[in-house]
Amino acid sequence: MPGNNTLRIMTISLPRWPVQRQILQQPGFREHPIFVCRQNARGVLSVVSWAWVMPPTNRKRSQPVIQPGFSLSEALAVLASVYGEWASRVARIIPEDSIGDVRVLETLGRWCHRFSPLVAIGPEAIRGADRGQSKRRGVCSARSLQVDISDTARFFGGESSLVRTVVWTLAARGIHARAAIADTPVASWAAALCAAQITAKSQHLLNGLQKLPRSIPRRSTLLKKGAIRGSHHGHWLDRQQRWVLVPPGRQRQSLKSLPLKSLQLPVNVIDSLAEVGVDSIGQLLRLPRVSLQERFGSIVPMQVSRFLGDVSDPITPLQGSEFLAASHSFEMPVLGRDMESTYFRTLIEKLVRRCLRPLVNANRGVSSLQVRLDANEGHGPTVIEVGLYKPTVQVEHLVDLVMLRLERTRLPREIADVSMEVMSAGTLPYRQQTLFHGPTQSDPSRFEVLLNRLVSRLGSGAVVEPRLLADIQPEAAWVAAPVVGVIGLSKSRRSAQLLGSSKARFSKPVVGPSRPIFLLPSPRLLDVPSLSADGLPARFRWEGQFHVVTRSRGPERIETAWWRGPTVRRDYYIFETDRGGRFWMFRGLRKQSWFLHGTYG
Amino acid sequence: MIKHSSTHPPCTELHQVGGHAQLRQLSRMVSECSSLPKCTEEGAGPTVVSSGLPSLDRLLRYRGVRLGTLMEWLESDDESVASASGATTLALAVAVHLQTTNELAGCRPVVLVDRGRSFYPPSVMPWLEQSTHATSVKDSSSVRGRHSRGNVTTGREEHSLYIVYPANEADELWSIDQLLRCSGVAAVVGWPKNVSSTGMRRWQMAAKSSGTVGLLVRPSHARREPTWAEARIQVEPSPALQSRCQHVASCKTCNAGVQQPVSGRWIHSRAFTLMKVGGQWDTVAAVPEPSVACVLDLTSGKEHVGFHGTMEPPKCQGTIRCAS
Numbered sequence: 069m070p071g072n073n074t075l076r077i078m079t080i081s082l083p084r085w086p087v088q089r090q091i092l093q094q095p096g097f098r099e100h101p102i103f104v105c106r107q108n109a110r111g112v113l114s115v116v117s118w119a120w121v122m123p124p125t126n127r128k129r130s131q132p133v134i135q136p137g138f139s140l141s142e143a144l145a146v147l148a149s150v151y152g153e154w155a156s157r158v159a160r161i162i163p164e165d166s167i168g169d170v171r172v173l174e175t176l177g178r179w180c181h182r183f184s185p186l187v188a189i190g191p192e193a194i195r196g197a198d199r200g201q202s203k204r205r206g207v208c209s210a211r212s213l214q215v216d217i218s219d220t221a222r223f224f225g226g227e228s229s230l231v232r233t234v235v236w237t238l239a240a241r242g243i244h245a246r247a248a249i250a251d252t253p254v255a256s257w258a259a260a261l262c263a264a265q266i267t268a269k270s271q272h273l274l275n276g277l278q279k280l281p282r283s284i285p286r287r288s289t290l291l292k293k294g295a296i297r298g299s300h301h302g303h304w305l306d307r308q309q310r311w312v313l314v315p316p317g318r319q320r321q322s323l324k325s326l327p328l329k330s331l332q333l334p335v336n337v338i339d340s341l342a343e344v345g346v347d348s349i350g351q352l353l354r355l356p357r358v359s360l361q362e363r364f365g366s367i368v369p370m371q372v373s374r375f376l377g378d379v380s381d382p383i384t385p386l387q388g389s390e391f392l393a394a395s396h397s398f399e400m401p402v403l404g405r406d407m408e409s410t411y412f413r414t415l416i417e418k419l420v421r422r423c424l425r426p427l428v429n430a431n432r433g434v435s436s437l438q439v440r441l442d443a444n445e446g447h448g449p450t451v452i453e454v455g456l457y458k459p460t461v462q463v464e465h466l467v468d469l470v471m472l473r474l475e476r477t478r479l480p481r482e483i484a485d486v487s488m489e490v491m492s493a494g495t496l497p498y499r500q501q502t503l504f505h506g507p508t509q510s511d512p513s514r515f516e517v518l519l520n521r522l523v524s525r526l527g528s529g530a531v532v533e534p535r536l537l538a539d540i541q542p543e544a545a546w547v548a549a550p551v552v553g554v555i556g557l558s559k560s561r562r563s564a565q566l567l568g569s570s571k572a573r574f575s576k577p578v579v580g581p582s583r584p585i586f587l588l589p590s591p592r593l594l595d596v597p598s599l600s601a602d603g604l605p606a607r608f609r610w611e612g613q614f615h616v617v618t619r620s621r622g623p624e625r626i627e628t629a630w631w632r633g634p635t636v637r638r639d640y641y642i643f644e645t646d647r648g649g650r651f652w653m654f655r656g657l658r659k660q661s662w663f664l665h666g667t668y669g
Numbered sequence: 670m671i672k673h674s675s676t677h678p679p680c681t682e683l684h685q686v687g688g689h690a691q692l693r694q695l696s697r698m699v700s701e702c703s704s705l706p707k708c709t710e711e712g713a714g715p716t717v718v719s720s721g722l723p724s725l726d727r728l729l730r731y732r733g734v735r736l737g738t739l740m741e742w743l744e745s746d747d748e749s750v751a752s753a754s755g756a757t758t759l760a761l762a763v764a765v766h767l768q769t770t771n772e773l774a775g776c777r778p779v780v781l782v783d784r785g786r787s788f789y790p791p792s793v794m795p796w797l798e799q800s801t802h803a804t805s806v807k808d809s810s811s812v813r814g815r816h817s818r819g820n821v822t823t824g825r826e827e828h829s830l831y832i833v834y835p836a837n838e839a840d841e842l843w844s845i846d847q848l849l850r851c852s853g854v855a856a857v858v859g860w861p862k863n864v865s866s867t868g869m870r871r872w873q874m875a876a877k878s879s880g881t882v883g884l885l886v887r888p889s890h891a892r893r894e895p896t897w898a899e900a901r902i903q904v905e906p907s908p909a910l911q912s913r914c915q916h917v918a919s920c921k922t923c924n925a926g927v928q929q930p931v932s933g934r935w936i937h938s939r940a941f942t943l944m945k946v947g948g949q950w951d952t953v954a955a956v957p958e959p960s961v962a963c964v965l966d967l968t969s970g971k972e973h974v975g976f977h978g979t980m981e982p983p984k985c986q987g988t989i990r991c992a993s
Contacts, residue, residue, distance in 0.1 A: 515778070515853030522833060522844060530834045534790035546790050548832065579791040581937050581967030585757050587789035613749035618908070621936050642936050648906025649750030650939070666789060667753040668939070669886075 074316050076227070077253045077383065078215045079190055080180070080234060081246045081260035082173075085211040086117040089172050090162055092242055098122050101147055101159040105140050111629070113140040116164050124151060169211065176243070177213050177386045178491065183224070183234065186216035188383035190257055191332055212260060214253055214383050221249075231311040250314035250323075253381055254374040258323055258330035258349070259312040320376060324350025331371050337364050349375070394422035395487035401444060404479035417467045419488040424461055427493055433459030436491040439470055443480035450480055455528055455552040457519040459494035465517055469524040476525060523552045536579065541628050541636055542587060542665065545578060582624065582642065584652040584666030591663035594653065604641065605653075610664055615645040623655070640665070721766025722759070722972045724963040728945050729900055734763065737876050738899035739869070739883040743946065745905050746889045755941050756904040757860075759963070760884040762970040764856035765796045767882055768829055777855035780831045780848050784841045785860065788832065796970035797829045842868055849875035849883050856882045866895050873897040892946055903944040910940035910962055938973060940964045 082088060086104040091097050098121040105113040115138045132150040134143045144156040173189060180187045190212030217230065224230040231247045238245045248259035314322045323330075326349050328338045340363075346352055352360075353376075357369040373379040396415055406412060416439075427433060434456065441450040452473045460466065522531045532548035539545050595609040600617075607616050622641030629635075637657040644650050650668035655661070717733040719726055726732050734740065740763070745754035764779045779797075781788055833848070835841040841861060848857040849872050864872075864885075876883050885898070892903070944960040964973040 513853075514851050518847060518851040518853065519831075521847060526833065526835060526840055526844065530836070532832050532834070533828045534794065534830060534832060536791060536794055542789075542791075546794075551831065579795045581792075583792040584789055585761070585792050586752065586785075586787040588787065611749070615749060619935070644908075644935075645750065646908060647747050647750045648745075648755075648908040648940075649753035650755075650906075651753055668755065669752050669757040 074218065075216070075251060075377070076218045076221065076249055076316070077251070077256040078183070078217045078227075078231065078234070078247055078249045079253070079256040079260040080213045080215065080238070081190075081210055081248075081257075081263070082176075082212060083210045083244065083246065084117045084119055085173070086164060086166075086169055087119040088243060089169050091119070091121060092172070095242075097160060101155060103140060103143060103159055103161050104164050105161055106164040113161070114138065115140060115143045118143060120147075173211050173213070174386060180213055180215055180234075183230065184215045184217050184220045186383060186385050188214045188385055190214040190253070210261065212257060214256065216383060217249065227313055231313060235310045246310050246312075248312040248314065250319050251316055252319065252374060252377045253383055254332065254371065255314060255319035255323060255377075257332070258326050258375070259314055259319075262326045262330050263309045263312045320353060324348060324353065328352060331375060333368065333371055337368060340364070392423045392426060392490035392493070393488060394419040395485060397485045398483070401482035401484040404441075404481050404483055413467060413471060415486065416470050416488075417463060419486065420463050420466045420470075423488055423490050424463065424466075427490070428461050431496055432493045433461045433496045434466060434490050434492075435459045435494045437466065437470070438489045438491050439473075440485075440487045440489070441479065441483050442485035442487070444482055444484055450477060452477055453491065454524055457516045457523070457552050458497050460516075460520075461496065462517075465520065469520055472521065472524040519551050523550075528552050540578065540626055542578075542583070542626070545583075584650075585669040587666045588664065591654065591665045594662045594664050596662045605643070605662055608643075608653075608662065610651075615643075615647070615649065615651075617643045618646050619644050626654075627657075638663075642668075718767065718770055720763045721770070721970075722762065722963055722965070724961040724972060725759075725763070725902070725943060728902070728943055728959060728961050734767065734882055735899055736882060737878070737880045739873050739876055739885060739897060741891070741896055741898040741901040742884065742886045743889050743892055743901060743903040744886065746903070747905075748889075750906060751889060754904055754906050755939055755965075756886050757858075758939065758965065758967070759902075759904055759941065759943070760858055760886050761793050762796070762965060762972075764858050764882075764884055765793065765970050768797065768855040776829075777853055778829050778831055779856050779858065780833060780854050782833045782835060782841060782844050782848065782857065782859040782861075784835050784838070786834055790830065790832070793970070794830070795968065838863065845883065845885075846872060846875055849881050850879050851881065852879040854879075854881045856884055858884045858886070860886045862888060866897070869897040901946050903946045905942045905944070907940040907942045907962060910942070910964065937968050938964055938966055 087102050090102055090104065101118065101120040101123075103118045104116045106116050107113050115134060115136055117136055118134050130150065132146045134146050138146070140161065144159060147159065148156045170189070177187045177189060192211060217227070221227045221230050224233055227249050231249055234247050235245055246260050246263040248256050248263055250256035250259055327347060328341060328349065331349060331352070333341075341347075341352065346355070352368075353372065357372060360368045360372070370379070374381045396419060420437075423437070424434065435458075436456060437454045439452045439454070441452075443449065452470065454466070454469045454473055456469075519531060528550050529548075531551050533551055535547050535549050537545055537547055592610075594605075596605040596607070597609065597614075598606045600606045604620055605617055607614055609615070620641050620643045623639035624641075625637075625639050627635070627637045638654040639657060640652065640654040642650065643653055651664060652666035652668070653662055653664050656663060716737075717731045717735050720729065720734045740760075742756040742760045744751040744756045747754075768777065768779045833844050835844050841859070842864065845857060845859045845861065846868075848854050872883055875881075883898075889903070892901070941963045942960050943963055944958050946958055965971075966973055
C-alpha cells in the first residue's frame with residue numbers, strides 16, 4: 069500500500085471512444101459495421117474509429133485490419149474483402165461528433181466521482197503517432213479519464229481491487245475500458261494506453277508484492293455475467309490486458325518497453341527520435357536530458373520529468389466537481405405526488421440557494437443542474453437535469469425550471485432523499501447596467517429566461533437554431549443546433565464546431581427561392597398518370613387530388629459522392645400548377661420515378 | 670418607452686452629479702410614470718409598424734401591423750394547394766421584416782413553433798441575412814448611434830431565428846403562449862390547427878402584454894371560427910397574376926435602395942391575392958371583403974414595389990366578395 073503522501077493516479081482509457089459512444093446511445097448499431105468518419109478539406113471522408121460488435125457468425129474469418137485514418141472507401145474495401153460486399157452495404161457511416169463525445173465523457177467522469185472527488189479528462193490518444201503513419205496523423209483513437217486515488221483506494225480494498233472494480237463495472241455498463249495506476253498522470257496514461265502490450269509476465273512483475281488476481285477474467289465468464297455483449301467469435305476490442313498496476317516509484321523500470329507515443333510527445337519528435345533508433349521510453353530515459361533539450365527544446369525533458377514525477381503535475385478536475393451540492397433527507401419517505409406542493413418548492417429553493425452561495429461570490433452562475441430523487445431501496449433514483457442557455461444565479465428562475473421538469477417527470481411513489489448538484493458553472497455574462505427600465509423595453513435576458521423555460525419543458529433538442537451547411541443533399545443542407553444541449557461547453561465553441569464542419573467543404577449552401585418552405589420528412593412517391601413531350605409530368609396526383617402542371621423549372625441535378633454511402637441521384641424540378649400551387653419534386657435517376665419532396669407553403 | 674441612445678448621459682456622469690439615493694428615486698419615478706396607462710401613443714414608441722409589404726399595409730386597419738396583436742393567415746380555400754398556397758411565405762416575410770425593421774428598438778429574434786417539423790430554413794435564411802446586413806449598414810451610418818446588431822451592450826450572441834419543436838398539441842399551445850409573453854421576441858410564427866376561442870384570447874392577452882406579434886398560419890376552415898386576431902388574411906395564389914410575372918424581372922436592391930431588374934426567372938417571385946376576411950370577433954358576415962394583389966420577391970422576402978416589363982403595379986383590386 070503506498071504511503072499517504074504518494075500521489076497515485078488511475079487512468080481509465082476508453083479505446084475507440086467515438087464508436088463506443090454511438091453504440092451506447094444506439095444499441096441497434098451493434099449489428100452493423102460502424103464507421104465514425106471525418107471529412108477533410110478535400111471532401112474525402114476518413115475513418116476516425118470503427119467497430120463491428122456482432123459480425124456474422126457462420127464462418128470464422130480474421131478481423132479486418134482497418135486503421136483510423138483510412139479513407140472510408142479504403143475501409144469499406146477492406147471490410148468487403150473479409151466479409152463480402154454486402155457488409156459494406158450494411159455499414160453505418162456516422163459523422164464525427166467530438167462535442168457529443170466529450171459530453172458523454174464528462175458524464176462518465178462525473179460517474180467516476182464515486183471513486184475519488186478529483187476526476188479529470190485525460191489527453192487524447194492521437195493515432196498516427198507511430199512511425200511510418202505520417203499520412204494518417206491527427207485522428208483521435210481513444211479518450212481517457214484520470215482519477216486521483218491517492219487517499220481513496222483503501223476504501224475499495226486497495227488499488228488492485230479498485231482497478232478491477234472500475235473495469236468490471238464499466239464493462240457491465242457496456243463500456244470497454246483499460247485502467248492503469250501509477251505515480252504520475254503521464255505514466256499512468258502511458259500504461260493504460262499500452263496496457264495491451266504489457267504481457268501477463270510483466271504484469272506480475274509490475275505488481276511486485278501486491279496480491280495479483282489469479283487470472284484475467286475469461287471471456288466466457290464475462291459473457292455469463294452479462295458484462296460483455298459482444299461478438300460470438302473474436303472480439304472487437306482486444307482483451308489481452310485490461311488493467312495495469314505500476315508499483316510506487318517503479319515507472320522507470322516497469323514501463324521502459326512502452327513506445328514513445330505513450331509519452332504524449334509531438335509526432336515530429338517521435339519521428340526524429342526513431343530515425344536515430346530511439347523507439348521506447350527506456351531508450352529515451354538513457355539519453356541525457358541536456359542534450360535532449362538542445363535538440364528538441366524543452367518539450368522532451370518536460371515530458372520525461374512529468375513521467376518520472378520530478379515535477380509537480382496536478383490534474384485539472386472536471387467542471388462541476390467542486391461539490392456544489394446540497395441534499396435533504398426526509399425523516400420519513402414522502403409521497404411522490406406531494407412533490408408539486410408548496411413545501412417541496414420551498415425545499416428546492418433552499419437547496420438552490422445553498423448551491424449558489426459559493427458561486428455568487430465568485431461572480432459565476434449555474435449552467436446546468438442535476439436534481440436526484442432517491443426512492444426507497446429496490447428502486448432506482450429519478451434524475452432530472454436542467455440545462456441553461458446562459459449561466460444564471462436567479463434563484464426563482466432556477467426553481468421554476470426544476471419544478472417545470474418535475475411536472476413532466478414520472479416520480480417514484482415514495483421519495484426518501486432529494487439531492488441537488490451543480491453540474492457545470494460559468495462566468496456570469498457581462499451586462500451593461502441601464503439607468504431606467506421601462507416596462508415595455510425589450511430585455512435580452514427575458515428571452516434567455518424564456519429559452520430556459522422552453523428547454524426545461526420541451527427538452528434540449530426541441531429548441532434549436534438553424535445553421536446552414538454546405539451540403540448538396542437537401543436533407544443535410546442545414547443542422548438544428550440545440551440552444552441548450554452541450555453541457556459544459558460554451559455556446560461560441562459549439563457554434564464554431566458546427567460551422568467548422570461546413571467550412572471544410574467546397575461549395576456554398578444552396579439557399580433562396582429554389583428551395584421550398586416545407587420539406588417532407590422523406591420524399592413521397594407520386595402518381596404521375598401523364599407525361600409531357602419532354603418527359604415531365606403533365607398531371608400528378610397528390611393527397612387524392614389531381615394537379616395540372618402549367619410550368620416547370622429544372623432540372624437541378626443533385627448527386628452525392630459515392631463515398632458517402634448510398635448514392636443519391638436526383639433531378640429536381642419546381643412545378644407550378646394551374647391553381648397556383650408550387651411544388652418541389654424530383655425524378656429519381658435510377659428508377660425514373662417521381663417524388664414530391666417539398667412545397668412552397 | 671425609453672430608447673437607449675448616445676444622447677443619454679453615461680451613468681458615471683450621473684453618479685457624479687447626484688448620489689445613489691437620488692438616482693434610485695429618479696429611476697423609480699420614471700418607472701412609475703412609464704407603467705401608467707398610455708393616454709396617447711405619442712412618445713411611447715411605435716405601436717404600429719409597417720408589415721414590410723405595402724399591399725398588405727393598405728389592407729390593414731392601421732396601415733401596418735399593430736404591435737402586441739395576433740394576425741391570422743388562412744391558407745387557400747382550394748384544399749389541393751392549401752399547403753402550397755404561400756400563406757407561410759407571406760407570414761415569414763412579415764416576421765423577418767419585424768425582426769429587422771429599424772422602427773423597433775433592440776434586436777429581437779423570430780421564433781417558429783413547428784410541431785410538424787417540416788419547415789426548411791434554407792428557404793428563408795437569406796432573407797434574414799440580407800436584411801440584417803442592410804440594417805447594419807444603415808445603423809453604422811446612422812447619426813442616432815443606435816446599438817449595432819452585434820448587441821455589444823449585452824454581450825449576447827446574435828441569432829435571428831429560432832425553431833421550437835413541440836411534441837404534441839398541448840406543448841404547441843403552451844410554447845406559443847410563452848413566446849408571445851416574452852418581450853424579447855419580435856414575432857412568433859406558428860401553425861396551430863386547433864385552438865379554442867379561450868386559447869386564442871389567452872394568446873392575444875399575452876401578445877398585448879409584451880408587444881410581440883403573433884403570426885398564425887391556419888387552415889382555411891378556421892375562417893368559420895371566431896377569432897381574437899387583429900386581422901385575418903386569406904392568401905390565395907394568383908395564377909393569372911403569376912403568369913404575367915413570366916417576363917417580370919426578379920429584383921435586387923442596389924446600394925441606393927432602388928429596385929432594378931436583373932433576371933427573368935419566374936421562380937424568384939410569386940403572386941398572391943390577399944383578402945381580409947375579418948378580425949377580432951368578426952364572424953362570417955356578408956360584408957365586402959377588400960383584397961389586394963401582392964407579388965413577393967422570393968430572393969429577398971420583400972414585395973415588388975415597382976414593376977418593369979409587361980406587368981402593372983399591383984393595386985387594390987376592389988373585389989367585393991361576400992362570404993358564404
